[in-house]
Amino acid sequence: MRRGVLDDGREVFAKSGPASEGFASEAAGLRWLGEAAAVPEVIDVRPDRLVLSWVRQEPPGPPAAERFGRSLARLHRAGAPGFGAPWPGFIAELPMGNSPAADWPAFYAERRVLPFLRTARLGSSDAALVERAVGRLAEVAGPAEPPARIHGDLWSGNVLWSGGDGVLIDPAAHGGHRETDLAMLDLFGLPYLDRVLGAYREEFPPAEGWRERVPVHQLHPLLVHVVLFGGAYRESLMSAVRRVLAL
Template identity: 85%
Template sequence: MRPVEDLGSSHGWRRQRGVLGDGREVFAKSGPASEVFASEAAGLRWLGEAIAVPEVIEARRDRLVLSWVREERPTPVAAERFGRSLAVMHRAGADGFGAPWPGFIAELPMDNSPAAGWPSFYATRRVLPFLRQARLSAADVAAVERAVERFPDVAGPAEPPARIHGDLWSGNVLWSGGTGVLIDPAAHGGHRETDLAMLALFGLPYLDRVVGAYREEWPPADGWRERVPLHQLHPLLVHVVLFGGAYRDGLMDAVRRVLAL
């Protein structure tokens, strides 16, 4: 790969645009050797069976090379196409809650080992591990733990494992080819409402069109909007761990809303 543009760094990884010998443009991330790039590559290949993602060209312990995504402006039509594709991806399903590869969200490891049902998986593999890493007061920790105890009662109707992105904020959706292209997944078998809640957390262009088209393709279970704070607990805890107390108030507001369900 011949580097042609330095795109800066993120989470300690160097990011570059490059050109291969055959003229193809690529995106490359490099950094200290770890399992994180292999995990991302596995997730992209898995999601790519059902939705638009970059092609994985190379995955090494110290570098990941993907096909370059040429971005364009989002449009209502592209948003609707993305919403339908997202539902198709979720419906493609998973063998269980979790994944057969190590999980990461940004540079933070996540436990992808299986659990019997989604409330248990979400509590023991997603929320509680990050609660132990967050620097919260004893009172805040106790409140989150009370919310966790309510997961079996407030999770809504049981659903089979969905094929989810797992870190679906707006920065991980690139608009290209008339639809949304997914990047940087924390992919695993999970609950499809998790991806919808993550999109709502930080917003997305034409989100109402995305959700409307999704609902036409595969309507979420009744009460899904009320459960959005439940599914936002994990990403908010991740942000508290990564960036500190600036996200504490958002987390505790979501906790209060879960406790009120």
């Protein structure tokens, strides 16, 4: 990853690495999110590189946080054709299925949680509890909602503050449940998160009980962290599992 300047004077951010579908997936997600939200411009994408416009960052503050909350609400309201996406999914370097599913609980179970559970190297008793939680998804997911246009990996490091708003980077974009993005912000924190959520609620109120459902949407990112970093995230995962089972 490096910063550069093109011949026409534009500042860019370039990623490079072994050829894979990951860069094309990220570019497709950025372009799709960019129809409704602030994202870097995709300048060039090839199997082994991705070149984006440079984002000039600034310190966040309450006005920017509130503007970002409203922007995120509008992004989610922009919607998606279905649950999933027409491009391959990735989170970090890990592939994810994006093929469609009939509803969000099925998509979340079959394309997100269960595939990562199979590679998380949990003990049999822990894995059984995760499977029990997955079995309750249809029951605890809350009121059915149409597919939202979501970032899919919305931790604080993927929000850059620029131009008085939040700019989205490194998406795992797909048609999903909007509470997934809200739960990711809650999981890893964000400056002025209370202001973000307050403005979001004014623009596009989540369904009643959304805060109680936060651990449902945290099962997948916590499993991803168990796969990537091992047992350090096991207790956080199992805490979320127990909270889901208690709903």
